[in-house]
Amino acid sequence: MHPRLLCADLACGPLTLDEENSHHLAVVLRAQVGDRVVIFDGQGREGQGVLRTADKTKAVVEIESIQTISRESPLHITVLQALCTGDKMDWVVQKSTELGAAQIIPVAAARSVLKLEPGRALKRLEHWRAIAQAAAAQSGRTIVPTISPVMSFREALHGWTQEQSPKTGWLLDPFAEERLSTTPSQGPVAIWIGPEAGWTDEEEQTAKAAGIRGLRLGPRILRTETVAAVALTAIAMKCGDF
Structure with a gap:
């Protein structure tokens, strides 16, 4: 190679x-x-x-x-990952890039343990973008996913609701009734992944009021840094990317 x-x-x-x-x-x-x-x-x-x-x-x-050359997923997938501690965000960015995410948005959720001041947030953004570039090079992608600046939950939700094209939003919830078998075969998809302690009731209610549906990935509870890789792999299987 x-x-x-x-x-x-x-x-x-x-x-x-x-x-x-x-x-x-x-x-x-x-x-x-x-x-x-x-x-x-x-x-x-x-x-x-x-x-x-x-x-x-x-x-x-x-x-x-x-x-x-295009080696992109048939679906435009955005991963909205609540900030998580240690090197977990690095893992999410790397694996999401390898598995075809088009955009990754770090979200400062109410229960996120990691809190970033503006200066530190900028440094982490540069770090995550470098990880995405390296992962794109390693995985053979010709397009590097967009890594957005850290947003609050409401900022991220506002941005999602302002998009005019038909879209699907899923709030990952281990107790939701809906499963991935209802995945659409086309159109942008946004995956909302909570922090270690999960979304608050207010965040869940606000998201669902905006048209984002709860979704579970099997009968087991996954770590926050594992969810993106599992969801992207399952979607790839569903839409014919694998």
């Missing part, structure tokens, strides 16, 4: 990589002059190239051809 790197400025001809990508290619991956390299721009295009200069600060790849 050839190395895959993200570079927004993708064009045929010699391409000088930034220091981070150069170091990763020349030092971490130990690529040699003449090795094949794949460059993608995060917007659906992928270039095939050859490493011409294996410099750890300014590696040069000769891009020979560029194609527009």
Whole structure:
């Protein structure tokens, strides 16, 4: 498998990589002059190239051809994940990217233990975006999912209700009656995942009043960081992505 790197400025001809990508290619991956390299721009295009200069600060790849390639899910899926502690958010971002989520929105829920001040929230956003980029490169995606800034529950809900296109929203609830067998085969889907302690009654009622339905994923209670991967996999099976 050839190395895959993200570079927004993708064009045929010699391409000088930034220091981070150069170091990763020349030092971490130990690529040699003449090795094949794949460059993608995060917007659906992928270039095939050859490493011409294996410099750890300014590696040069000769891009020979560029194609527009889609490896995206048939459904546009948004994961709205309540903030969770430790490296759980990192896991959610990584696995959601690998499994085809189009957008990930971190939500500051009422019961979220993790509280982020504006400065720290910005740093975490940059960190999560870097994780999504690396996961997209590793998984062969040509589009990097959008990682939105942290929103309050009401901000996220307002944004969802303002979308004009037909859409489906599910609030993951281990005690809900509805199951994934009613998954629509087309149209945007939003998956709302609560924090470790779950959604509050007020959040659940507000979401359901806005047209978001409760949904359960089997008879077992899943950890918050597990839900996105399970839901995305189940939806992929349902809509023919696997």
